[in-house]
Amino acid sequence: MESLQRSDVPLTFSKQEDLRRFAESLNREQLLWASGYLTGVGNTVNVQRISGDADARITILFGTETGNAKRLAEALVTRVQAAGMQADLQDMLTYGRAKMRRDHTLLVIVSTHGDGEPPDSARALHTLLTNRQAPDLRHLRFSVLALGDASYPRFCQAGRDFDAAFAAAGAHCLVPRVDCDVDYEERVTCWMEHVLEALTVGDSSPAASLPAPTPKQGYSSHATFPAVLLDKVNLSGRGSSREVWHLELDLDGSGLHYAPGDILSVNPANPPQLVEELLDRLALDHRAPVRTRQGEMPLVEALAAHYEITRITWPFLERYARLSDAKALQSAIAGRDVNGLDTWTDGRDVIDVVGQYPVKGLSAQSFTDCLRPLPPRRYSIASSLLAVPGEVHLTVAAVRYSSHGRERMGVASTFLADRIAVGRPVPIFIEPNAEFRLPEDSGQAMIMIGAGTGVAPFRSFLQEREALGAAGNNWLFFGDRHFSTDFLYQREWLRWLRDGRLTRLDVAFSRDQERKIYVQDRLRERAGDVFAWLEKGAAVYVCGAEAMGRAVQQSLVDIVQSAGRTQVQAEEYILELKQTGRYHRDVY
Structure with missing residues (x-):
C-alpha cells in the first residue's frame, strides 16, 4: 500500500491513510469483495455522468494543418453522440487554459507537421502545456490520437508531446496514445473503438454494438476512380532547371465534386527500373508469392504498386x-539515434x-513485412468545377535529382510525367480541405501568396471567382526561379490582370539577379499596401513549401510591426487573423 502515498494521487493524505488502514484490515476474500464494490460505484457514477451531468460533456480537440485531424474529430463527435453522450468539437487554435480547467474528458486528435512540429493552429497550446506554467490537470482524463508520416524521423512527435504533457500535468490516461502513419484508417478505427468502450464502461449498451464510423462517400485510397488523362502540357520554358506539368483529368461518371482549395490524391506506382534494381539487390525471385492487404500476389507486383520503396x-x-x-544499424535503432540516422537516410x-x-537468407515475405504501404500523393x-465542369486540373513538378551516386525520382510526379499517357487512367480520389476555402463573402478581398507549384490553388480561386462574378479584390504574390522559364500560368494571370479580376500581381524570380528575391521580400516591399488590405478585412492564403510558409509569416509580423505595433502586438494581430478565419496556410 506504500504506492498510495504520492502527491499525484487524487486523494488527500488523510484519505490515503484511511484507505490504507482499511485495506490492511481486510482478508483476501474481503479485499476482492471491496474491489468489486468500488468498481460498481465508479461505474454508477460514470453512467450518471453519461446521462446528463455537466461533468460528462466530452471535448474532442483537434490540431490540424490540412484538415485530416478535423475530419476525424468530426467523425468521433458523431460516434460519441450516437452512443448517447454529449460532445463538443474544439479547435486547438481557440482552446485555452480556462476551458481546459473546466473539461473532465478530453479526446485529442493532432497531426505532426514537417519533422516533428505541431500544426500552426496548435503551437500556442503546445507551448502552454510544455512550459513550466502548465496547469494542474489532475481532474482530467484524456487520450491522444497522433497523425504523422513515418518517413520523418520525429514521427508523430506533436502527438507524443501532447500525450506526455497531459500526463506530466497529472491528467489520467483513458486509452493509450495511438500513432498513425499516412495509411491510418485501421488504427484510427481501433482507437475510436477503445475510446468509446472506455467511455461507456458500466453503460447498458456494450461497446460492440456501438455504431461503426460513417464510411466516406465516393472514392478513397482503397477504392480509387480511374480518371482518364485528357491533356498534359509542360509549363516550363526551354532551358528551365525544372519540369512542371499541367494535367487535365476527366471526372465523367465519377460523381466526384470538389471546391477550390481541395486536394486530389493519386495512387501511384513505383518506377519499374527501381523495382527491378531492388529485386536484383535482394536476389529474390520476382514471382515469389507474398501476402499483402490486397491479397496474395507476386513479389514484383507488390513492390511495384503496393509498398513504399523510395x-x-x-x-x-x-x-x-x-x-x-x-x-x-541495430545500435543506432536501439539508441534512438534520430539525428544520426536522419543524416544518413537523407x-x-x-x-x-x-x-x-x-x-542472408531473406525471404520475400519477411522483406515486404518490413515495408509500409505505398501512400497516395x-x-x-488547380481548377474550378464552375470553369471546367467534369474535369480536375493539377500542377505537378517532376522530381528528379542525383544523390549518393544514384539518380533518384519522385514516385507520383514521374508516374504522371513519364508513365501516364493521354487517354490512360489515373487512380485518384478527392479529399476536402476545409482549412483552405475561399471566403464565404465573395466581396471579401484576398491576398494569395504562392511559390512554384504552390500557385495551383490560386488558379482555382480565380477561376471560381470569375465564374461567380465575385466582386472581391484579389492580389497575387508569385515566386519561382526565372521569369523566362518558370512563370507558371503566365498568360492566365496577365489576362486576369487586364480584365480586372486580378487586382494586383507581384512576382519574385529568385535567380534573375545576383541577390535572390523571394515572395516574402516582395511582401515587405509592399508593406504599407499589404497592411492597408489587412485593415480593410482581406483574407490571406499561403501555399508552398514549409520554409516559405515560415518566412512569409515572419514577413507578415514584420509588416504589422512596421505599422507601429510592438512585436508582441504584431504576433497577436496575426494570431487573430487565424482565429477569425482570415489566415490560411497549405504548406508541405
Whole structure:
C-alpha cells in the first residue's frame, strides 16, 4: 500500500491513510469483495455522468494543418453522440487554459507537421502545456490520437508531446496514445473503438454494438476512380532547371465534386527500373508469392504498386534491423539515434539500406513485412468545377535529382510525367480541405501568396471567382526561379490582370539577379499596401513549401510591426487573423 502515498494521487493524505488502514484490515476474500464494490460505484457514477451531468460533456480537440485531424474529430463527435453522450468539437487554435480547467474528458486528435512540429493552429497550446506554467490537470482524463508520416524521423512527435504533457500535468490516461502513419484508417478505427468502450464502461449498451464510423462517400485510397488523362502540357520554358506539368483529368461518371482549395490524391506506382534494381539487390525471385492487404500476389507486383520503396521510414529501419546482422544499424535503432540516422537516410531509399546492410537468407515475405504501404500523393487542385465542369486540373513538378551516386525520382510526379499517357487512367480520389476555402463573402478581398507549384490553388480561386462574378479584390504574390522559364500560368494571370479580376500581381524570380528575391521580400516591399488590405478585412492564403510558409509569416509580423505595433502586438494581430478565419496556410 506504500504506492498510495504520492502527491499525484487524487486523494488527500488523510484519505490515503484511511484507505490504507482499511485495506490492511481486510482478508483476501474481503479485499476482492471491496474491489468489486468500488468498481460498481465508479461505474454508477460514470453512467450518471453519461446521462446528463455537466461533468460528462466530452471535448474532442483537434490540431490540424490540412484538415485530416478535423475530419476525424468530426467523425468521433458523431460516434460519441450516437452512443448517447454529449460532445463538443474544439479547435486547438481557440482552446485555452480556462476551458481546459473546466473539461473532465478530453479526446485529442493532432497531426505532426514537417519533422516533428505541431500544426500552426496548435503551437500556442503546445507551448502552454510544455512550459513550466502548465496547469494542474489532475481532474482530467484524456487520450491522444497522433497523425504523422513515418518517413520523418520525429514521427508523430506533436502527438507524443501532447500525450506526455497531459500526463506530466497529472491528467489520467483513458486509452493509450495511438500513432498513425499516412495509411491510418485501421488504427484510427481501433482507437475510436477503445475510446468509446472506455467511455461507456458500466453503460447498458456494450461497446460492440456501438455504431461503426460513417464510411466516406465516393472514392478513397482503397477504392480509387480511374480518371482518364485528357491533356498534359509542360509549363516550363526551354532551358528551365525544372519540369512542371499541367494535367487535365476527366471526372465523367465519377460523381466526384470538389471546391477550390481541395486536394486530389493519386495512387501511384513505383518506377519499374527501381523495382527491378531492388529485386536484383535482394536476389529474390520476382514471382515469389507474398501476402499483402490486397491479397496474395507476386513479389514484383507488390513492390511495384503496393509498398513504399523510395522513402526510408523509421518503422522500416526498426523491422529491417531485427533481420540484419549489422551491429551499427541495430545500435543506432536501439539508441534512438534520430539525428544520426536522419543524416544518413537523407537522399537515400530502401535500395541503399539493403545494399549497406544485406541480410542472408531473406525471404520475400519477411522483406515486404518490413515495408509500409505505398501512400497516395496529395496535390492541390488547380481548377474550378464552375470553369471546367467534369474535369480536375493539377500542377505537378517532376522530381528528379542525383544523390549518393544514384539518380533518384519522385514516385507520383514521374508516374504522371513519364508513365501516364493521354487517354490512360489515373487512380485518384478527392479529399476536402476545409482549412483552405475561399471566403464565404465573395466581396471579401484576398491576398494569395504562392511559390512554384504552390500557385495551383490560386488558379482555382480565380477561376471560381470569375465564374461567380465575385466582386472581391484579389492580389497575387508569385515566386519561382526565372521569369523566362518558370512563370507558371503566365498568360492566365496577365489576362486576369487586364480584365480586372486580378487586382494586383507581384512576382519574385529568385535567380534573375545576383541577390535572390523571394515572395516574402516582395511582401515587405509592399508593406504599407499589404497592411492597408489587412485593415480593410482581406483574407490571406499561403501555399508552398514549409520554409516559405515560415518566412512569409515572419514577413507578415514584420509588416504589422512596421505599422507601429510592438512585436508582441504584431504576433497577436496575426494570431487573430487565424482565429477569425482570415489566415490560411497549405504548406508541405
